[in-house]
Amino acid sequence: MDDTPGTSDNPEPEVHRLRGRALDRQILALAIPALGALVAEPLFVLADSAMVGHLGTAQLAGLSLSSTILTTAVGVFIFLAYATTAATARRVGAGDRSGAVSAGIDGMWLALLLGVGTAAVLMVAAPSLVSGAPADVVPHAVAYLRWSAPGLPGMLLVLAATGTLRGLLDTRTPFVVAVAGALGNVGLNALFIYGVGMGVAGSGLGTALTQTAMAVVLVAVILRRARGMDVAFAPHGAGIWASARAGLPLLIRTLTLRAAIVVTIAVATSLGAVTLASHQVVNAMWGLSAFALDALAIAAQAMVGQSLGAGDPGAVRALLRRCLQWGVAAGVLIGVVFAAAGWWLAPLFTGDPEVRLAAAVGLAVIGACMPIAGWVFVLDGVLIGAGDGTYLAWAGVITLVAYLPMAWAVHAFAGDGAAGLAWLWAAFGGGFMLARAVTTGVRARGTRWMVLGAER
Structure with missing residues (x-):
């Protein structure tokens, strides 16, 4: 008999009992x-x-x-x-x-x-x-x-x-x-x-x-x-309404993230053609890394949700620690690859020497930011799995407000080319993600998000 987790023939494993x-x-x-x-x-x-x-x-x-x-x-x-x-x-x-x-x-x-x-x-x-x-x-x-x-x-x-x-x-x-x-x-x-x-x-x-x-x-x-x-x-009308109510805060969170992305693209556009072109290269690689980190976040969502439903706060803490270790480790690995391979990756996208230089520098910057991103993605998944959408919505608004002055400063003072792109990604991959790391980290250290039982 197939013992694959999640098959219809077998019950899912009791996540809260798993260790090591x-x-x-x-x-x-x-x-x-x-x-x-x-x-x-x-x-x-x-x-x-x-x-x-x-x-x-x-x-x-x-x-x-x-x-x-x-x-x-x-x-x-x-x-x-x-x-x-x-x-x-x-x-x-x-x-x-x-x-x-x-x-x-x-x-x-x-x-x-x-x-x-x-x-x-x-x-x-x-x-x-x-x-x-x-x-x-x-x-x-x-x-x-x-x-x-x-x-x-x-x-x-x-x-x-x-x-x-x-x-x-x-x-x-x-x-x-x-x-x-x-x-x-x-x-x-x-x-x-x-x-x-x-x-x-x-x-x-x-x-x-x-x-x-x-x-x-x-x-x-x-x-x-x-x-x-x-x-x-x-x-069921009541159930559909409950789903909509639970989803609204996450919708707000998503909109704040997309607003930050739009602002970043707008700043890249304002800096000039070289910055905009090289931003596309760096953004594509950032998106690629997001798939790996998102996959860990998805695992955290499901496993934390089940452990909270089982009423086992000890298992939730163990999952939180282990998933964070995986997320940061994945961020470090991806970051090293980007930073080390940037000079060889950039020519795959463009033959323009200025764009290649800017893209390589930008890849080194996001490489340094990847461990922070790994932390953020996992914590985001943990809090989503806990159904803590209202807090995430407010945190999204706060981090967007914190990011806007950084983006404006890059727009006002940075120039076109490698330096401009480096400052832009330092603001987004560093500043914005660090703000998200702080807001989610502060929440995760407490216990208010750890509501036990089948309903939040």
Whole structure:
């Protein structure tokens, strides 16, 4: 019989009883498939870009603009995954497995409602959203948005269903579905873009169908578990409202993070072409590192939630310490690689010597900041797993306010080139992340976030 954590044939391991190497194995058993699922998602964009790029510059520009709008819309609702993970994990830890699945189902109904509403808005507002683009780009951007928008309910359902399965300590199923989806997306896009001749619209349609198919598979997995526990799949108004209430603070937190990113890009743009171009290189590598650290945060979310549900504060503290050790160690490793390999990585992105120099310096700066990032990502996951969204929302506002003067100082006093980029990433990767480390660290040292039991 399969003894894989999170399979439908066996109960999840009692996380709060794990210690030492067994605890390390469980962290990695959750984090590695989670990392695979996180990496699979950007492959959608890469596949779309590679195929659409052969259609022409205007088509590729239209895809770039519209996919940014689409991913932003989806990113705003990432709380669907976080909130369902926390709610499900707590109930599993408390021994209420049917209640855990029921909470996940409520989150999925909320995702469906938000997805339908957002899709309708994007389809209607598509021309207005891309109106600032060049005239030859607008038709392609509108086409992609309108053909991909019907897949938004599926995209958000995937988030909520993935969060539910993570709370059940199953990160393997979302990984398998994400990989299959990435491969299926390539085939469908090739069919609709080239075979049917739909162009950019075909790319949008292929992505929408893929996301919908992924949602159907994940919902079917959860529905099978619900039937085995005699849990109704019908919507419950109170449960949906509870999911929305739990998700609102995490939405605010997400918006503050995105605001900081937008401010950083705006400052890079104001400093000049060299800084902006090299910022894109450094930002891409920062995003790559975020996948590894996010995977550890996902493991922390699920395991801490279950231990709190089981009413074991000692296990929560042990998990906190061990996950932080993993996070900081991963940050150190990634940081050393970036700092040491920056001079060789930068030429892969550009032949401009000024941009290469600035990118290499920027990579050294973020390399030094990576241990802080590892600490922050894990603590963020721990507090999300504890359902401490209200505090995280306030902390997000505080850290954004703390970052704005730093960003303004870089804008006002830094110049274009390597020095400007170094100061910008010192402000974001150092200052902003340090502010997040302080706010989350102060909270984690106390006990107010450690609410025990199935409900927070």
